[in-house]
Amino acid sequence: MSRLEDALAAGRFVVTSELLSVDAGGLDAVHERFAPFEEYVDATNATDNTSAHAHASPLAVAIALGRLGMEPILQLTCRDRNRLALEAEIAGAALHGIENVLCLTGDDVTAGDEPEARRVFDLDSIQLLALGAAMARGTYLSGRTIDPAPRLFLGAVENPGAPPHDYRVDRALKKVRAGARFLQLQVSFRPEQLEAFFAEAREKRLTEHCALLPSICLTRSPAALRYIDEHVPGIEVPAELIERCERASDPEAECFEVAFELAQHARSLPGVAGLHLISFRREAGIARLCERLGIPPRAERETSGHNRPVAV
């Protein structure tokens, strides 16, 4: 069982994070990206060509993470691979003992620096989850046997902050029916959106079938917030939040405060299983945020059973 699955099954509060993309530099480059938050997180996402920019492949990075003692979550998007390639990645991951697979649609190629590329989208994220579930049962999509069946812990992403807001929980439920066991929720800078999502998630019993991890994004400048608002598909940063950071005497500290407040709010919501933390810089921000939130290091959570609030 993957460390992530184990922690969630035991009801422990989990912390996942995102590894900054890697282009070169060998295993050292991978290690230095997670070293600042290593002791706090249960697992780290090996990202798949983020924002449609090419980087080292997620499978290669996931294998590297595993070799370096960090549990990987393999991201797979539908943008760059058809179903055969996706099956090959999952089978390859299983060969290396990688169980956590995060199934995404993927930003469009037009969001990246090679917008002239052909977009694939042979499957969508929900079909990719169902494909993963089929493989975990021991067959490729064709029905051809995989023996032994790979052990997989499938996850996905849902965006509480994107329209149609009143359909997002229903779509998350579709993902659960297709095979998702955990959901990293897209970053939302509007607490009321997350709150509404969780209220509906509890009402429709999504929280009982799947672990929900809201994402928190750490930034160090109002310019970074503005960049996210303008350039990251599906994320909106309210103007008043950016202005608040700009007006502050110490904008960097204010940006951290914003992340802290959002994280504090997110973890207070009944049904939250943990947090997914994202930082765009190689620094100790994630560890600092965990400290500030009073989340103990992973080893301590594992021994003391730092439990998450139980869903009502």
Add this chain to the structure above:
Amino acid sequence: MKPVALLEAAVKKPIFGCHMCGQCVLHSTGLTCPMECPKTLRNGPCGGVRPDGRCEVKPEMRCVWVKAVERSRRLPWAEEIHDVRPPVDNRLEGTSSWVNLATGRDKQTPKGWHVAA
């Protein structure tokens, strides 16, 4: 294209922007063709929809799936939007979905495809 497919295209292209995928799911997507989505999602919407409901890829148009969800709610079979639709069979592109519906060909899914209802 065969005559039936030509007729189907003539009827459905002007109304729905039909792409002749040969396995029509308009019925369960609020009579909104999912192949109009730049990512051709059969189970949308993706997470990139803009705050005003416009498409991530083509900001000049409303998200196909925002429309699909909205319209599906006005139909007597509204719950069908929640169906997990299987992957497209790319061999059927350009064939008539009417014929494929009549023969049951459009309901054939790969052997390994099982999704709980």
